[in-house]
Amino acid sequence: MIDTDATDRAILAALQADATLSAGQIGRKVGLSQPACWRRIKRLTDAGVLGGYRIALDLERVGFGVTVFLGIKLAAKGRTSISDFERAISAIPEVQSVHHVLGLYDYRLRVVARDLGDFERVLRRRIMTIQGVGDIESNVLLSEERLPGPLGHDLA
Known part of the structure:
Protein backbone atom coordinates (compact mmCIF):
# COMPACT_ATOMS: atom_id res chain seq x y z
CA MET A 1 0.00 0.00 0.00
CA ALA A 47 3.69 1.71 -7.09
CA GLY A 48 1.02 -0.24 -9.01
CA VAL A 49 -1.83 2.09 -8.04
CA LEU A 50 -2.38 2.86 -11.74
CA GLY A 51 -2.40 -0.42 -13.61
CA GLY A 52 -3.33 0.66 -17.08
CA TYR A 53 -5.65 2.78 -19.14
CA ARG A 54 -8.77 1.40 -20.77
CA ILE A 55 -11.38 2.63 -23.16
CA ALA A 56 -15.02 2.13 -22.16
CA LEU A 57 -16.87 0.95 -25.25
CA ASP A 58 -20.57 1.47 -25.73
CA LEU A 59 -21.17 -2.23 -26.39
CA GLU A 60 -24.64 -1.67 -27.79
CA ARG A 61 -23.31 0.73 -30.45
CA VAL A 62 -20.74 -1.83 -31.60
CA GLY A 63 -23.34 -4.58 -31.94
CA PHE A 64 -23.42 -6.25 -28.51
CA GLY A 65 -26.92 -5.45 -27.30
CA VAL A 66 -27.24 -8.11 -24.60
CA THR A 67 -25.31 -8.40 -21.36
CA VAL A 68 -25.87 -11.41 -19.12
CA PHE A 69 -24.50 -12.12 -15.68
CA LEU A 70 -23.92 -15.82 -15.11
CA GLY A 71 -23.57 -17.64 -11.83
CA ILE A 72 -21.63 -20.86 -12.35
CA LYS A 73 -21.33 -23.63 -9.81
CA LEU A 74 -18.56 -26.10 -10.55
CA ALA A 75 -19.58 -29.75 -10.62
CA ALA A 76 -17.79 -32.23 -8.37
CA LYS A 77 -15.46 -29.97 -6.44
CA GLY A 78 -12.02 -31.45 -6.15
CA ARG A 79 -12.34 -33.20 -9.50
CA THR A 80 -12.39 -29.98 -11.48
CA SER A 81 -9.17 -28.06 -11.95
CA ILE A 82 -9.95 -24.45 -11.07
CA SER A 83 -7.04 -23.20 -13.17
CA ASP A 84 -8.24 -25.25 -16.19
CA PHE A 85 -11.75 -23.84 -15.80
CA GLU A 86 -10.48 -20.27 -15.44
CA ARG A 87 -8.19 -20.64 -18.46
CA ALA A 88 -11.02 -22.07 -20.60
CA ILE A 89 -13.64 -19.51 -19.55
CA SER A 90 -11.19 -16.61 -20.00
CA ALA A 91 -10.49 -17.72 -23.57
CA ILE A 92 -14.11 -17.01 -24.60
CA PRO A 93 -14.14 -13.48 -26.10
CA GLU A 94 -17.73 -12.78 -25.08
CA VAL A 95 -16.83 -13.32 -21.41
CA GLN A 96 -15.90 -9.82 -20.26
CA SER A 97 -15.10 -10.59 -16.63
CA VAL A 98 -14.62 -13.63 -14.42
CA HIS A 99 -14.99 -13.36 -10.65
CA HIS A 100 -14.23 -16.25 -8.29
CA VAL A 101 -16.65 -15.63 -5.41
CA LEU A 102 -17.99 -17.06 -2.17
CA GLY A 103 -21.66 -17.91 -1.98
CA LEU A 104 -24.20 -19.97 -3.87
CA TYR A 105 -22.10 -19.95 -7.05
CA ASP A 106 -18.35 -20.39 -7.44
CA TYR A 107 -18.02 -17.87 -10.27
CA ARG A 108 -19.82 -14.79 -11.53
CA LEU A 109 -19.29 -13.89 -15.18
CA ARG A 110 -20.25 -10.90 -17.29
CA VAL A 111 -21.03 -12.09 -20.82
CA VAL A 112 -21.91 -9.93 -23.82
CA ALA A 113 -23.68 -11.06 -26.98
CA ARG A 114 -25.24 -9.56 -30.08
CA ASP A 115 -28.73 -10.73 -29.10
CA LEU A 116 -30.38 -13.52 -27.07
CA GLY A 117 -29.85 -16.05 -29.86
CA ASP A 118 -26.16 -15.24 -29.91
CA PHE A 119 -26.02 -15.55 -26.11
CA GLU A 120 -27.69 -18.96 -26.32
CA ARG A 121 -25.04 -20.07 -28.83
CA VAL A 122 -22.21 -18.87 -26.56
CA LEU A 123 -23.82 -20.55 -23.56
CA ARG A 124 -24.50 -23.91 -25.23
CA ARG A 125 -21.45 -24.24 -27.48
CA ARG A 126 -18.76 -22.59 -25.39
CA ILE A 127 -19.60 -22.23 -21.72
CA MET A 128 -21.60 -25.41 -21.08
CA THR A 129 -18.99 -27.55 -22.86
CA ILE A 130 -16.22 -26.61 -20.42
CA GLN A 131 -15.31 -29.52 -18.18
CA GLY A 132 -16.49 -28.99 -14.64
CA VAL A 133 -19.39 -26.62 -15.32
CA GLY A 134 -22.35 -27.59 -13.15
CA ASP A 135 -25.33 -25.40 -12.31
CA ILE A 136 -25.73 -22.12 -14.17
CA GLU A 137 -27.92 -19.13 -13.39
CA SER A 138 -28.46 -16.36 -15.95
CA ASN A 139 -29.53 -12.79 -15.27
CA VAL A 140 -30.08 -10.52 -18.28
CA LEU A 141 -29.05 -6.90 -17.73
CA LEU A 142 -31.96 -4.50 -18.23
CA SER A 143 -30.19 -1.23 -17.47
CA GLU A 144 -26.97 -0.03 -15.91
CA GLU A 145 -26.04 3.04 -13.94
CA ARG A 146 -22.40 4.07 -14.03
CA LEU A 147 -21.08 5.05 -10.64
CA PRO A 148 -18.07 7.35 -10.21
CA GLY A 149 -16.04 4.77 -8.30
CA PRO A 150 -14.58 4.77 -4.80
CA LEU A 151 -12.83 8.12 -5.18
CA GLY A 152 -15.93 9.89 -6.44
CA HIS A 153 -16.06 13.15 -8.33
CA ASP A 154 -15.87 15.36 -5.25
CA LEU A 155 -12.06 15.10 -5.16
CA ALA A 156 -11.43 16.23 -8.72
Missing part, protein backbone atom coordinates in the same frame (compact mmCIF):
# COMPACT_ATOMS: atom_id res chain seq x y z
CA ILE A 2 1.22 3.48 -0.83
CA ASP A 3 0.56 6.61 1.19
CA THR A 4 -1.57 9.05 -0.76
CA ASP A 5 -2.55 12.60 0.06
CA ALA A 6 -5.49 14.70 -1.09
CA THR A 7 -3.60 15.78 -4.25
CA ASP A 8 -2.85 12.16 -5.20
CA ARG A 9 -6.50 11.25 -4.70
CA ALA A 10 -7.58 14.24 -6.80
CA ILE A 11 -5.23 13.09 -9.58
CA LEU A 12 -6.67 9.57 -9.37
CA ALA A 13 -10.24 10.90 -9.47
CA ALA A 14 -9.42 13.02 -12.52
CA LEU A 15 -7.87 10.02 -14.31
CA GLN A 16 -10.80 7.84 -13.29
CA ALA A 17 -13.18 10.34 -14.87
CA ASP A 18 -11.09 10.77 -18.04
CA ALA A 19 -7.91 8.75 -18.56
CA THR A 20 -7.08 10.73 -21.71
CA LEU A 21 -6.23 13.89 -19.77
CA SER A 22 -2.61 15.00 -20.04
CA ALA A 23 -0.45 15.64 -16.98
CA GLY A 24 -0.73 19.35 -17.74
CA GLN A 25 -4.52 19.25 -17.82
CA ILE A 26 -4.67 17.26 -14.60
CA GLY A 27 -2.12 19.57 -13.00
CA ARG A 28 -4.31 22.57 -13.77
CA LYS A 29 -7.28 20.81 -12.17
CA VAL A 30 -5.40 19.97 -8.97
CA GLY A 31 -3.13 23.00 -8.69
CA LEU A 32 0.20 21.49 -9.78
CA SER A 33 2.62 22.21 -12.57
CA GLN A 34 2.78 19.70 -15.42
CA PRO A 35 6.18 18.25 -14.28
CA ALA A 36 5.03 17.92 -10.65
CA CYS A 37 1.82 16.23 -11.74
CA TRP A 38 3.69 13.91 -14.11
CA ARG A 39 6.06 12.87 -11.27
CA ARG A 40 3.08 12.03 -9.05
CA ILE A 41 1.40 10.03 -11.83
CA LYS A 42 4.69 8.16 -12.44
CA ARG A 43 5.04 7.43 -8.71
CA LEU A 44 1.46 6.10 -8.58
CA THR A 45 2.10 4.01 -11.70
CA ASP A 46 5.41 2.63 -10.38
Whole structure:
Protein backbone atom coordinates (compact mmCIF):
# COMPACT_ATOMS: atom_id res chain seq x y z
CA MET A 1 0.00 0.00 0.00
CA ILE A 2 1.22 3.48 -0.83
CA ASP A 3 0.56 6.61 1.19
CA THR A 4 -1.57 9.05 -0.76
CA ASP A 5 -2.55 12.60 0.06
CA ALA A 6 -5.49 14.70 -1.09
CA THR A 7 -3.60 15.78 -4.25
CA ASP A 8 -2.85 12.16 -5.20
CA ARG A 9 -6.50 11.25 -4.70
CA ALA A 10 -7.58 14.24 -6.80
CA ILE A 11 -5.23 13.09 -9.58
CA LEU A 12 -6.67 9.57 -9.37
CA ALA A 13 -10.24 10.90 -9.47
CA ALA A 14 -9.42 13.02 -12.52
CA LEU A 15 -7.87 10.02 -14.31
CA GLN A 16 -10.80 7.84 -13.29
CA ALA A 17 -13.18 10.34 -14.87
CA ASP A 18 -11.09 10.77 -18.04
CA ALA A 19 -7.91 8.75 -18.56
CA THR A 20 -7.08 10.73 -21.71
CA LEU A 21 -6.23 13.89 -19.77
CA SER A 22 -2.61 15.00 -20.04
CA ALA A 23 -0.45 15.64 -16.98
CA GLY A 24 -0.73 19.35 -17.74
CA GLN A 25 -4.52 19.25 -17.82
CA ILE A 26 -4.67 17.26 -14.60
CA GLY A 27 -2.12 19.57 -13.00
CA ARG A 28 -4.31 22.57 -13.77
CA LYS A 29 -7.28 20.81 -12.17
CA VAL A 30 -5.40 19.97 -8.97
CA GLY A 31 -3.13 23.00 -8.69
CA LEU A 32 0.20 21.49 -9.78
CA SER A 33 2.62 22.21 -12.57
CA GLN A 34 2.78 19.70 -15.42
CA PRO A 35 6.18 18.25 -14.28
CA ALA A 36 5.03 17.92 -10.65
CA CYS A 37 1.82 16.23 -11.74
CA TRP A 38 3.69 13.91 -14.11
CA ARG A 39 6.06 12.87 -11.27
CA ARG A 40 3.08 12.03 -9.05
CA ILE A 41 1.40 10.03 -11.83
CA LYS A 42 4.69 8.16 -12.44
CA ARG A 43 5.04 7.43 -8.71
CA LEU A 44 1.46 6.10 -8.58
CA THR A 45 2.10 4.01 -11.70
CA ASP A 46 5.41 2.63 -10.38
CA ALA A 47 3.69 1.71 -7.09
CA GLY A 48 1.02 -0.24 -9.01
CA VAL A 49 -1.83 2.09 -8.04
CA LEU A 50 -2.38 2.86 -11.74
CA GLY A 51 -2.40 -0.42 -13.61
CA GLY A 52 -3.33 0.66 -17.08
CA TYR A 53 -5.65 2.78 -19.14
CA ARG A 54 -8.77 1.40 -20.77
CA ILE A 55 -11.38 2.63 -23.16
CA ALA A 56 -15.02 2.13 -22.16
CA LEU A 57 -16.87 0.95 -25.25
CA ASP A 58 -20.57 1.47 -25.73
CA LEU A 59 -21.17 -2.23 -26.39
CA GLU A 60 -24.64 -1.67 -27.79
CA ARG A 61 -23.31 0.73 -30.45
CA VAL A 62 -20.74 -1.83 -31.60
CA GLY A 63 -23.34 -4.58 -31.94
CA PHE A 64 -23.42 -6.25 -28.51
CA GLY A 65 -26.92 -5.45 -27.30
CA VAL A 66 -27.24 -8.11 -24.60
CA THR A 67 -25.31 -8.40 -21.36
CA VAL A 68 -25.87 -11.41 -19.12
CA PHE A 69 -24.50 -12.12 -15.68
CA LEU A 70 -23.92 -15.82 -15.11
CA GLY A 71 -23.57 -17.64 -11.83
CA ILE A 72 -21.63 -20.86 -12.35
CA LYS A 73 -21.33 -23.63 -9.81
CA LEU A 74 -18.56 -26.10 -10.55
CA ALA A 75 -19.58 -29.75 -10.62
CA ALA A 76 -17.79 -32.23 -8.37
CA LYS A 77 -15.46 -29.97 -6.44
CA GLY A 78 -12.02 -31.45 -6.15
CA ARG A 79 -12.34 -33.20 -9.50
CA THR A 80 -12.39 -29.98 -11.48
CA SER A 81 -9.17 -28.06 -11.95
CA ILE A 82 -9.95 -24.45 -11.07
CA SER A 83 -7.04 -23.20 -13.17
CA ASP A 84 -8.24 -25.25 -16.19
CA PHE A 85 -11.75 -23.84 -15.80
CA GLU A 86 -10.48 -20.27 -15.44
CA ARG A 87 -8.19 -20.64 -18.46
CA ALA A 88 -11.02 -22.07 -20.60
CA ILE A 89 -13.64 -19.51 -19.55
CA SER A 90 -11.19 -16.61 -20.00
CA ALA A 91 -10.49 -17.72 -23.57
CA ILE A 92 -14.11 -17.01 -24.60
CA PRO A 93 -14.14 -13.48 -26.10
CA GLU A 94 -17.73 -12.78 -25.08
CA VAL A 95 -16.83 -13.32 -21.41
CA GLN A 96 -15.90 -9.82 -20.26
CA SER A 97 -15.10 -10.59 -16.63
CA VAL A 98 -14.62 -13.63 -14.42
CA HIS A 99 -14.99 -13.36 -10.65
CA HIS A 100 -14.23 -16.25 -8.29
CA VAL A 101 -16.65 -15.63 -5.41
CA LEU A 102 -17.99 -17.06 -2.17
CA GLY A 103 -21.66 -17.91 -1.98
CA LEU A 104 -24.20 -19.97 -3.87
CA TYR A 105 -22.10 -19.95 -7.05
CA ASP A 106 -18.35 -20.39 -7.44
CA TYR A 107 -18.02 -17.87 -10.27
CA ARG A 108 -19.82 -14.79 -11.53
CA LEU A 109 -19.29 -13.89 -15.18
CA ARG A 110 -20.25 -10.90 -17.29
CA VAL A 111 -21.03 -12.09 -20.82
CA VAL A 112 -21.91 -9.93 -23.82
CA ALA A 113 -23.68 -11.06 -26.98
CA ARG A 114 -25.24 -9.56 -30.08
CA ASP A 115 -28.73 -10.73 -29.10
CA LEU A 116 -30.38 -13.52 -27.07
CA GLY A 117 -29.85 -16.05 -29.86
CA ASP A 118 -26.16 -15.24 -29.91
CA PHE A 119 -26.02 -15.55 -26.11
CA GLU A 120 -27.69 -18.96 -26.32
CA ARG A 121 -25.04 -20.07 -28.83
CA VAL A 122 -22.21 -18.87 -26.56
CA LEU A 123 -23.82 -20.55 -23.56
CA ARG A 124 -24.50 -23.91 -25.23
CA ARG A 125 -21.45 -24.24 -27.48
CA ARG A 126 -18.76 -22.59 -25.39
CA ILE A 127 -19.60 -22.23 -21.72
CA MET A 128 -21.60 -25.41 -21.08
CA THR A 129 -18.99 -27.55 -22.86
CA ILE A 130 -16.22 -26.61 -20.42
CA GLN A 131 -15.31 -29.52 -18.18
CA GLY A 132 -16.49 -28.99 -14.64
CA VAL A 133 -19.39 -26.62 -15.32
CA GLY A 134 -22.35 -27.59 -13.15
CA ASP A 135 -25.33 -25.40 -12.31
CA ILE A 136 -25.73 -22.12 -14.17
CA GLU A 137 -27.92 -19.13 -13.39
CA SER A 138 -28.46 -16.36 -15.95
CA ASN A 139 -29.53 -12.79 -15.27
CA VAL A 140 -30.08 -10.52 -18.28
CA LEU A 141 -29.05 -6.90 -17.73
CA LEU A 142 -31.96 -4.50 -18.23
CA SER A 143 -30.19 -1.23 -17.47
CA GLU A 144 -26.97 -0.03 -15.91
CA GLU A 145 -26.04 3.04 -13.94
CA ARG A 146 -22.40 4.07 -14.03
CA LEU A 147 -21.08 5.05 -10.64
CA PRO A 148 -18.07 7.35 -10.21
CA GLY A 149 -16.04 4.77 -8.30
CA PRO A 150 -14.58 4.77 -4.80
CA LEU A 151 -12.83 8.12 -5.18
CA GLY A 152 -15.93 9.89 -6.44
CA HIS A 153 -16.06 13.15 -8.33
CA ASP A 154 -15.87 15.36 -5.25
CA LEU A 155 -12.06 15.10 -5.16
CA ALA A 156 -11.43 16.23 -8.72
